[in-house]
Amino acid sequence: MSTRRAFAAACLAACLAACLPWYSVSAQDVRANGQKQPPVSSRGRLPVTGCAGQPISDIIVITQPPFTERLPTRLEWVRRTVRKTHANTRDEVVRRFLLMKIGEACNQIQRAESERILRAQPFLVDARIRVFDDEAGGVRLEVETRDDFSMIFEPTVQSKSPLVRGMRFGDSNLGGSATLAAINWRDGRAYNDVLGVELENYAFGRGRNEFRLSAQRHRFGQDMRLEFVRPYYTDLQRYAWIGSLGGTREPIEFRRGDLPRNALTVRREFANVGAVTRVGPVGRLRLVGASLTREVQRTDEQSLLLTREGVIADTTDVAVPTFRPQRVVRVNALLGVRAIRFVQVQGFDALTGAQDVRVGMQLGLVAGRSILVRQARDRDHFVAANLYGAYGGTRSFVGLQAVTEGRYDRDAKAWDNFVTSGRLAWYFRPAVRQTTVVESEWSAGRDMRVPFQLSLADREGGVMGHRNSRQAGARRLVFRAEQRLVVPTRLNIADVGFAGFAEAGRLWAEQSVPYSISTPWRGAVGVSVLAAVPPRSRRLWRVDFALPVSADPQRRFEVRFSSIDRSRVFWNEPRDVQAGRERTAPSSLFTWP
Structure with a gap:
């Protein structure tokens, strides 16, 4: 209740x-x-x-x-x-x-x-x-x-009746107040309908602070989050701070090859409060601070099958993996080292819009130790690192970001919940209307405390044309290449372009990750139609037509619609990787725009 x-x-x-x-x-x-x-x-x-x-x-x-x-x-x-x-x-x-x-x-x-x-x-x-x-x-x-165009109207449609399966509606700049307010609904079929609200204010408290509130009922669970954060926007500011809390309940599904996918329900509660202050000169400084975090996690032992007709018990003979619960309160030391300058570029992550890319190096570190408070009896150390480095200018730019975290169990005297991922990308703009992007992304998990798998079916981290893939792994490597061309137009209503792309990726097994296997390389080639509305908007609308190139029996020709703004940060981690990470690592605080 x-x-x-x-x-x-x-x-x-x-x-x-x-x-x-x-x-x-x-x-x-x-x-x-x-x-x-x-x-x-x-x-x-x-x-x-x-x-x-x-x-x-x-x-x-x-x-x-x-x-x-x-x-x-x-x-x-x-x-x-x-x-x-x-x-x-x-x-x-x-x-x-x-x-x-x-x-x-x-x-x-x-x-x-x-x-x-x-x-x-x-x-x-x-x-x-x-x-x-x-x-x-x-x-x-x-x-x-x-x-930017502020109205949010994103219907979810399908070819058969009912044509409209869902809707996201709202405004990203409500009344000109720098506030995003949106509601969403999606038909849950045999499960609960998805219902959710989002509220984000980017100028909260009459300052450069951000407030986020989201509450969503999933088909089989819920997700509620509240966050106040003062991001570290510039070297000229002295302090940055964060306060957040939330809770989730959701089933995490496992891909098991020819067997139907089963799921274990994971419940999480988390809270975090922390701050950092600047030490050193502008342009070459250090951030030092501390945070207090709490995380509670438990995974059900009963395996379920989420079928089209509803939830049923898993009656297969395959052993169901088990995961240890977690209840921990930590005191963390925060350290950031930064030597960064910004270069304004055009047509990198946006079609023609301007963005400021970071050139130089920055490193964020978190080191925590558990404390015994009431029911929090776990004894561990926690470490996390976020490394970024980049070199280049308006014509050619190379960037690297890597995020790693791990937990040391002081009772078992062993490391676990090791998660790492990263992106290496090269942007080349030989002409005003042409952009070449070559990138690689990698992810890995080992000895996890929560259900965890990687696949080529993931929308952000996988390979197009393989969204129905039944294979999963513990490590993933994906290469992508794209050539974009902006088409001149006199309409002044939008920027329009086309792109050709190619992708290739594969998975590797790890004994500690359930049902993981090693796969051969899978690939896809295709073309895309691109648009930015209004002209020079950093939000890129695209329709991708992907033809899979592999021996995966579940490969399918795919048409994908997407709308995303990637110009604020160098890289957004795929969701299947985020699912394995600690919820209390201060990622918002160290996402230095």
Whole structure:
């Protein structure tokens, strides 16, 4: 009953937030007398090359809607409709991300960092901060931003009746407040319908803080999370902190070759509070801090079969793996080392949009020791490392990220729950409208405390054309290559492109991972249709047509629709790898944009 009440409370909170007034004070400057006046354009004023310590006499914020340029006559209705239904980002929201204030000295590093922080926000397409002479010995700053298309409308359709199986609906910039609010539903067929709410605020508490609330009922379980975080956006800030808690109950399925997939239900509770502070000069610094974490995990011993008709008991003669429960409270030391600079590029992870890539090296470390508190009786050490390194510029760029964690059982005197994964990628842009991306991804798990498998069927980490594969492994290596071409268009409604791609991957067995086997190489080749709406948006819409190249009997020609923004971080770990990791490692804190 308590779980249902918590779920209902989370739903109510998100619904109340979604009912907030939809209004916008974008493109308005609030003066001291409280009156809202349109910003005065700097046209005709003398632009200044950069900040050089001049006093800032005024800061003007100009927010633009997704479509700023007129469209062809037959499509102008699209622009008018978007402008009527879209609320521009509010003036005060943009100001929260600025590192400069009126009356302070204009600093070129602060100006560039403020511009980059604005570009890192998912609700904006681009941001520019220009400096103009105020003709009185100082300067005025003109901050101009352009919003991304904010409406969320993602139906789940199928070829047979009923045509619509699900829906995700909401707004990613509700009322121009930098708030994502969405609800989703999907038909569960023989199980519970999937119902969920999401609420994310990227400028929480009138600062550069983030608030996230999600509550979802799955077909066979639930997932509830709450998080407050102040990410480490820039070397100029002194502190970063995080507080989170949540709980999940979900079945983890095992692929077993020709046998039907069975599942074990995993229940998890987790909480985390921590902070870091900066030590050292800007551009070459260290972060030191501490956190207190709690994690409870237990896996059912009863194996289930999740069939189309519902849940039934597993009556096969194959032995069911067992997993030890975990109940631990840890005190953790946090350390970060960073020597990074940012380079603005175009057309890397987005079709034509701008993004800031990190060049240099950074390392995040977590080292924890369990403490005996009430029912938390586990005795262990926990270590985790997040390494990033990159070299290059606007034409050629090479990046590497690797994430590893492990747990040392002090009673058994042995390591377990070892999980590692990473990505190595090369971006090459020989011409303005061409981009080549060559990458490899690897993942591995060993001696796991929770159900864990890797497969080529995973949507993020696998190989297309093999989503029905019945084979699983403990280690996975995948290579991908893609050649993109942007097609010129005069419509001004979207950027359009095409791509050709090839993928290859394989699995390796590990005795400690149930039902894992070693497979030969599997591959796929195909073409893609790409789009970015509005033009220069960093969200990439794509339709992939993949032809599998392998001897897997479950291979199928695949058509995949996707929409994702990969420009904020170098790499997002596949879900099947995340399922094996500790929930309390402060990944949000060390995801340094």
